[in-house]
Amino acid sequence: MEPPTEGGRSTGQEPGAAAGPAPGAAVSGAERLARAALTRIIEPGDERGGRWLRACGAVELVRRIVTDDGAAERLCGMTPKRLAGYRLRAEKAEPERDLAAIAALGGRFVCPGDREWPSQLDDLGYARPTGLWVRGACDLRLWALRSVAVVGARACTPYGSHMAGSLGAGLAELGWVVVSGAAFGVDGAAHRGALAVGGATMAVLACGVDVPYPRGHAELIGRIAEQGLVIGELPPSDHPTRGRFIQRNRVIAALTRGTVVVEAEYRSGSLVTARCAQRLGRLSMGVPGPATSGLSAGVHELLRGEGILVTDASEVVELVGDMGELAPVRHGPVHPRDALDPLSARVLEALPGQGAVSGRDVARSAGTSADEALGRLYELHSLGFVEREGEGWRLTPWPTRRDDVRRGGT
Known part of the structure; x- marks a missing residue:
């Protein structure tokens, strides 16, 4: 390929100059053409190529690679063998054809400096994509x-x-x-x-x-x-x-x-x-x-x-995400008995799995007075947890007990 020029002259920069247009600035046609060519010449992630690109700019880097004037050899790390490989690739580089091909697909070539360029890619440093x-x-x-x-x-x-x-x-x-x-x-x-x-x-x-x-x-x-x-x-x-x-x-x-x-x-x-x-x-x-x-x-x-x-x-x-974008709080199933106060829960646990017991026995197991136990038993009865059997109290049978029927919610 021919070295890209703008206005009939090379637009390359001296080593140490800025690597290209500032973010948001318009990318020149020569710059875009040179970067398109470099995507065929330099492999993705080539940090050495990234250093050269930052040092002299895309247009000048392409000019040095394709022109046999000794300027390419002055690039730090550029060996004759490496330069020969780049020049071999540059012979096949036709950026105008590539740009036309992507345009025919309804696409585009986005360069650093374009409004559409994602600036977070700049965090890659010298390994930043050429485009x-x-x-x-x-x-x-x-x-x-x-x-x-x-x-x-x-x-x-x-x-x-x-x-x-x-x-x-x-x-x-x-x-x-x-x-x-x-x-x-x-x-x-x-x-x-x-x-x-x-x-x-x-x-x-x-x-x-x-x-x-x-x-x-x-x-x-x-x-x-x-x-x-x-x-x-x-x-x-x-x-x-x-x-x-x-x-x-x-x-x-x-x-x-x-x-x-x-x-x-x-x-x-x-x-x-x-x-x-x-x-x-x-x-x-x-x-x-x-x-x-x-x-x-x-x-x-x-x-x-x-x-x-x-x-x-x-x-x-x-x-x-941003502040406030929180995941929902995770928890297991909520049972009706989870809403009971500690004393009512103790009275409920004092009832045996089978058979009925007196209120005094319940009070003894729950560690409270007979009157307090009786009052809690009546509350539990109204909630459907227990039922009377003669003079005693027993747990509501499984098919109708509310903490099983309503398991998973209150």
């Missing part, structure tokens, strides 16, 4: 402000799929954007859960946003693009690799307020996402599973560290 290729009509920056990642095992169990789907639907219903990687298993279940309730979801791909990967999720990714957003660092038609999946995870972690892991083995890439979230100051959460399940072993290890245990969407929102 993001985006499909979908929604605003990336606004959606990312209130988003949660739900990630986990590809070969998940039915339990993991159920929990991921429930979290996706629950978070979407509470007004949160569900972010995941569109993979099989937990990722797909989380996306489907959000889509099922008409909610917002975002897929971060490790390939071009026009490449349905995995192919079995082509329909799902198409639905996400229509109803939400599909984003990625790689240009149109580019393919995924193992390393690109790992680097994709850092974008998911940085983009969202927190990461929830649903089923993960010890060496799971989902744990990479959660630990990256921790390093960035985001919350990492985990859904517990059976102690005997290898697919939950990684989650349990996370929970033994800085991870926080969650079981539903409301608990996630309580952690990542």
Whole structure:
């Protein structure tokens, strides 16, 4: 490719200058073109490339790479072998064609400095994406402000799929954007859960946003693009690799307020996402599973560290949401006898399970006077807990006793 220019001259900056336009400023055509080219030249997460980009700007960095004037060799860490690799990639870079391809899909290329750029990605430092290729009509920056990642095992169990789907639907219903990687298993279940309730979801791909990967999720990714957003660092038609999946995870972690892991083995890439979230100051959460399940072993290890245990969407929102977004108070079933005062409860407990006893016997067992016991027995009779039998008292039989008939509420 030819070095990008603006007004017939190079727009590069000297080392040490600002890396690009200030947040909210208009991104020049040359800057956008250069960054689009760099997505084909430099791998996602390449911190060395990020340093060069910050030092001399996108336009100048591309010029140095493609021009044989010795300027590229002066970049710190640029070896002849590395430069040869970059130049080989630059020969195939056609940013105008890539920008036209994403536009034909109804998408766009979002750069740092664009109004739509999510500024939380800047927390990645030199590993910040050069730019993001985006499909979908929604605003990336606004959606990312209130988003949660739900990630986990590809070969998940039915339990993991159920929990991921429930979290996706629950978070979407509470007004949160569900972010995941569109993979099989937990990722797909989380996306489907959000889509099922008409909610917002975002897929971060490790390939071009026009490449349905995995192919079995082509329909799902198409639905996400229509109803939400599909984003990625790689240009149109580019393919995924193992390393690109790992680097994709850092974008998911940085983009969202927190990461929830649903089923993960010890060496799971989902744990990479959660630990990256921790390093960035985001919350990492985990859904517990059976102690005997290898697919939950990684989650349990996370929970033994800085991870926080969650079981539903409301608990996630309580952690990542704003003040006052609290999960409901959890408690067991409430029985009518729970409302009794301590003395009435003691009198009730003094009655045997079978047969009738006198009021004096009840008083003796309850540790109170005969008159006090008799008064409490009449109160318990009016409430349906006890009944008279001759001169004695007995518990109301099971079929009609109120604390069994009304169990679970008062």
